[in-house]
Amino acid sequence: MTTLTKQKPPAPAPLRRPANRRGTSPAMRAEHSIARSIGVVLLWAVVAISIGMLVWMLLQAFRDTRAILSNPWGMPESFDMVNFVRAWTASDFATATVNSVVTTGVSSFLTVALAAPAAYYLSRVESRLTGALSMYFILGLGIPAQVILIPLFVMLNEAHLTDSLFGLNLVYIGVSMPFTVFLLTAFFRSLPLEMEEAAALDGASALRTFVQITLPLAKGGILTAFVLQVVSHWNETLLALTLIQSTEKYTLPIALISFVQQQTYSGADWGGLFAGLCIVVLPMLIVYVWLGRHLTEGLTLGMGK
Amino acid sequence: MSAATTTRRTASSGTERRPKEAGRPQAGGSTMDRQRRKLLVPFVGPAFIFYTALFIIPAIGAAWISLHKWAGSGPMTFVGIENYLRVFRDPLFLKSFGNTLLLLFVVGAAIFILAFAMTLVLRDMAGKKIVRSVIFFPHLINALVFGVLAGFIFNPGGIVNTLLAPLGVQNPPAWLAQDNIFPLIMATLVATTTGYFTTILMAGVDRIPPYYYEDCALAGATPFQRLRYVILPLTWDVFGTCAVLWTISSIKIFEIIWVFGGSSGAGIPPTQSWTTAVYTYVTAFSGQSTPAYGAATASAIISLALVSVLVVVLRRAMRRDAVEF
């Protein structure tokens, strides 16, 4: 409530409305300052707890199981990487990370590349057909993956695409299509038409208008769609678990599941387990710290066009 | 919406844009329109093929399966709509369905109220970018991580209780008791998802030009009026998108329930915390008894019907209500 970043309102207002004079931030001036202070304090508390949890997890990853169980608040005696080495080698996280990065990247990119033109068409052409097509795509929004699992498996197997990262990519593209088309259709609809109209008057073809005018305008929305796909494909578990059999083709969530199982069934190794969790979480954190601004900006641009 | 439009007109006399519902069909003239229509196959074709082949056809296969008694492999027996009747008669399914609705509406409401409040608080708070980044991060983490940590945090000798003990709490709640797991999952979902929606909503609020607020101040609007007539209408489309996003994802919430109650994925969560997604999965893949794929797909198709209805309703409600400015 004391962050006074906005410029002062025009002079006459405070004169006529003395009640509004207290705060100088026009946007927030009239918020109840007590409620706001509580909000601020709570927010910082959430931030502190979140960071605390991460740090705690990281610290525990350096301790051994007995020590962790006897005192969950203890500090590591040394920063020995032994737990990390064990976790890393026990469940081949290196391969899994590469698989996850490639699968996530390729499938997210292709999803957006295929969905964008479709969404553009559905948003610009109004006819009974496009209405039906839109509904057709929306229909898929609610179908949970476990429903289509068995038929999908049988189909993919006919095409020799089970236990294949290529097949998994295809599936990710297919199942992401409804949401991405839905999101981008809404987004294209929100774009102003003036520039397209102008381009059309200049004699540009519809295809050229799309590529040269609409796509650059829609960069934010497309980036958002891409980011959302990256997040969901990165964490996708069920389909990968069913469609991939060979351990060398595991993606990261599957490697994590099998690692957790291994740790809990054959003698809980909490130190190793925490190290494993860190191995999964920390790269995400690093990427996030590095690219997070773009990520949230993507969302920001996309949703706020 | 109309209120917002009025506000906009009075506020920004300079911007002279048509509300977009006017004139869309004629956009770009008929030549452009005709040209566009030709793009149907190249533009929509690839997406249509991928989606149909990898999603719709398996879904039709699933619908076919739902009319049968089938253990996943081996012989199939046609039973008609018997599976659907059975699922509806099963009190456990109704309970799971209730939980799905709880997630959809209660968690949804909590997320949106909190996210909106946070958005207002965050708007010009010091360190807003840091806060926003931190609260967004949990969304990127696999649910399994929370499941593993939950035990450590909420076990009787876990972190929360060791923290409460010095504060004089002698009999802390039985956090992980079967009846408390679902509320705990709901709280966890609120905690991990709010940041995500806050980020999206902030995007909507941030794009409201500052002069609207100035106008409000000039007009002597109360904070509530400002919220009601400026912020809400101008972020309505973003809300709509978020509502649909949440509806879809809430129906599919599965992993976090699975790992929270079910011994980190080793067992089956207590029935008190089942949702339709869990019901479907257990019916088909419990590993403890003969799979009943027919009943599993039937229950999934019922939840599909639910989402379809909700999404259509939401779309109708939110349609073209977006205000351009």
Next chain:
Amino acid sequence: MNSKSRIVQALAVLAGASLALTACGQGSASTAPSEGGTLTYWSMWKDGEPQQKVIAEAIADFEQQTGATVKVQWQGRSNTEKLVPALNTNNVPDIVDGPYAKLATTMGDTGQALPLGAAYDTVVDGKKVSELVPAKYTAISNIKGEDGTPWMLPYSLSSDAIWFDAAKHPELVANPPADWNGFIAELDKLKAAGETPLAADGDVAGYNALWFTTALIRTEGPGSFKTLASDKTGAGWDAPKVLAAAQKVEQIAKGGYLVPGYDASKWPAQQQVWASGKASLILNGSWLPTETSTYAAEGFQYSSFPFPAIDGKPAAVRADFIGWAVPKKAKNPGLAQQLAAFMLNKKYQDDYGTKAKVLPIRADAASAPQMDSVKKALDNATTVYQGGDGVTYAGYMEKVFWPIDDQLFLGKISAAEFVAKMKDAQVQYWKDNG
């Protein structure tokens, strides 16, 4: 070394011969040991687990001696879940391993598993496999297919017992409670001495269910729970013996013996409490030493006694199989059965007992000291039964029995309420599933 390989060769020849006789018309099944062939094996073990090391070693020897190639996927516990969709295709593994409950529901009950007559007829270490696997185990009807031939070849067993630290309670080694009343007296004694008598991870429904099913089987004999569950009228739940078994569970749940918070924790929290010495007893599986050894208190000595006898009836012992099954669609079923039989060699069975510290199926195999008490109980038992008494009706355990049994064990309902609720739920279940 020489003698061993000669034996192996002999057995391989014999195996080949017997397989040639029984091979079920699969032209591709190469049965002659010298010809080799390729097998795909989906294992429930993960790379690095003790059991995996034993199997990997056996497979390496098998490959060397037969020239076959075995492609193993160490998939972990979800291997059977992955098997279900695969069974609808022609791309199935030749051999899978897993616990009975999972193999039965995915293959055995759905008629997808090959009868393993050839494997059972193979001679290993001078004896037919059917003789090496004690008859009391194969007598269990639910591993037999329609033609009476078992479709599963077990290689190890899991059982359950009431575990304790022999270093802390040597008196229980010499003098385990003789019957239920003795058990309750022991619990009271421990409680009076200021100890927490029992630990339990109440979030694992399967563990909670052990109390009722075991108590029932102790009084009514193996198969009684399955009979009870199969009763479409639900009238079986009115029997006084059933109520008596439920009352024993109630006695445990409401007697103040269980560790505080057992109803609100997440596995493995309470077995950790037990292993660190803060609770005296725990009813759990024979896998408990493996699971808890990393955090057990200093000097912890694993020992156990069987679930107490009730009414002086001879104690049957739970024996859950972990073993192999071969899908009917396997491309190389002959070789798969050959491999399964080969892995029952005493050498690998001994390794199971001593290195992996589980219970090998062969009675003559060595076992680890932690398992002594359980092994003794198994060897002495005249009859065995399977976990959950072999009930695999679709959804019965996880949707009907477990939720209600949880309420009983977590102290929310009484034995009488439990019986009444079970009756209603079961009648409804069979109306819907009958």
